[in-house]
Amino acid sequence: MNRPLIIGVMGGGLAGAKEMEDAYTLGTLVAKQAWVLLNGGRDTGVMTASARGASDQGGLTIGILPGSTPKEASEYIRIPIVTGLGNARNCINVLSSDVVVACPGGMGTLSEIALALKCGKPVILLNYEKDKRFEPFQHTGHLFYASSPHEVIAHVQKFISRDE
């Protein structure tokens, strides 16, 4: 593949200080790898924090927006994709990502994890509470738990080398 890897970062619109910091760091690390950061694009929580991290390192940031105007995008999103689809855009977040990373979040994030696993995407959960429901996907090598942004990057690198 001579396209850049696209890393989807999902997570809450409302996030605590630690989650915001982790999302920011994750964004910087994604950009330093010359990967593209993709998220839900809005100007809030994990979305804006991860986009800011990637943007601060000069990385490309893509935001898949639920509404019908680019005005709702975070200022750190370079390319707003305006879907007008509401929550149905969550499917696009997942399908467009080579790897899906989920930070702690609410029901939107949970729907994205579920859809990603259904679509067969590799999923990395960052400081996300363990869930028995996901165990089968750990066994098939689709789901991993990470406890730091650096560990996320290490997992992604393993995925890439495995696919080559």
Add this chain to the structure above:
Amino acid sequence: MNRPLIIGVMGGGLAGAKEMEDAYTLGTLVAKQAWVLLNGGRDTGVMTASARGASDQGGLTIGILPGSTPKEASEYIRIPIVTGLGNARNCINVLSSDVVVACPGGMGTLSEIALALKCGKPVILLNYEKDKRFEPFQHTGHLFYASSPHEVIAHVQKFISRDE
């Protein structure tokens, strides 16, 4: 409201004998109440079982199909809605239902529960494993657990009387 209540029944494409039986019974009970049954429409698992139950009682059944042809619909679906949206149609299942009932299922069903709660829909989980993540929605009166199809109907009736 002088429209019939629309009950969305979500659940696995692959389902065991007990789940199939419960879904069938639930379909019959929905139809006996003169409510409309809505589901994912495909010819498999909880979808076809619940549609068959409603159909056997002369109830109206609506199937929100992921593909782009009505041919994938269960024969017990009276009105196939052909979306061509893949899993993004899960959002339509949820938004179009007055009440969402989830039977045991996989990641598709989990995504529908999550989207329904995000959208503020009342959700009833039938023989679905308890999940700590959903507790806040029990406290706000959006989520209920039921252990039989009859208990589901009783919950729906409470929702209706509450809204009147």
Add this chain to the structure above:
Amino acid sequence: MNRPLIIGVMGGGLAGAKEMEDAYTLGTLVAKQAWVLLNGGRDTGVMTASARGASDQGGLTIGILPGSTPKEASEYIRIPIVTGLGNARNCINVLSSDVVVACPGGMGTLSEIALALKCGKPVILLNYEKDKRFEPFQHTGHLFYASSPHEVIAHVQKFISRDE
């Protein structure tokens, strides 16, 4: 096919008196054939007029709504399908219809005619201005012009007998 035929009626949200009358009559004729009427569901123009016609004859009416609440539905829509997709729901209108009828309308209606022809659906244009762009589809038997609601019904009946 032992499902009822679904007739999609497209047309302007803003419509003149003659268009409203034709849409109403078309709705009554669809219902008298025991066919299902499907449209964009909103409480305006050709949508509400055709739904009222079908409803007055006891016909089943399905409205594929662009927004995320059934409250925007015409009162003559029996089953509101709530998509939350904005104009992207136009594709569902088309895919879910066995035959697409277009009354005069604006750009939304034009997009639906174009999408219907792209998807290979039979399309009947009722008092719709001739368009050179559509000629190839007249030659392949996908597109017909009609000048009255009764003529629309006659065309649909020809389609059905052709497919049997």
Add this chain to the structure above:
Amino acid sequence: MNRPLIIGVMGGGLAGAKEMEDAYTLGTLVAKQAWVLLNGGRDTGVMTASARGASDQGGLTIGILPGSTPKEASEYIRIPIVTGLGNARNCINVLSSDVVVACPGGMGTLSEIALALKCGKPVILLNYEKDKRFEPFQHTGHLFYASSPHEVIAHVQKFISRDE
């Protein structure tokens, strides 16, 4: 706006030599302006020609794919957005573009012009047959005809300066 302008280029999957050449040239000119080229992403016709033009000049190319895998993307698409929505993705093409340019094409392209005008987007038709239906949008300054790729660029520049 400190985001790059996004120019959507619509047009036929099947295109003649002249259309392919124009699409290629248009892509090069978009990239030379440091604008982003967005299209339907597939490996055919105006989509791949315009992407190749932009790519040859080092421009950023975004492809909004109808299917559910990036494999259907043209090799000249740098960022494939995988929607899984079929033709419903046409709405995203339009909503995500600051200006929509339509080259000659079939019903898909026509649906995109109609949707763009409905959404209030500026639309430039390149060597596209005149259409009486679009006249009102010429009067309101939303629709322009161009007879060369350079003329398209000149129109876009007028739009930008008008909005500043």
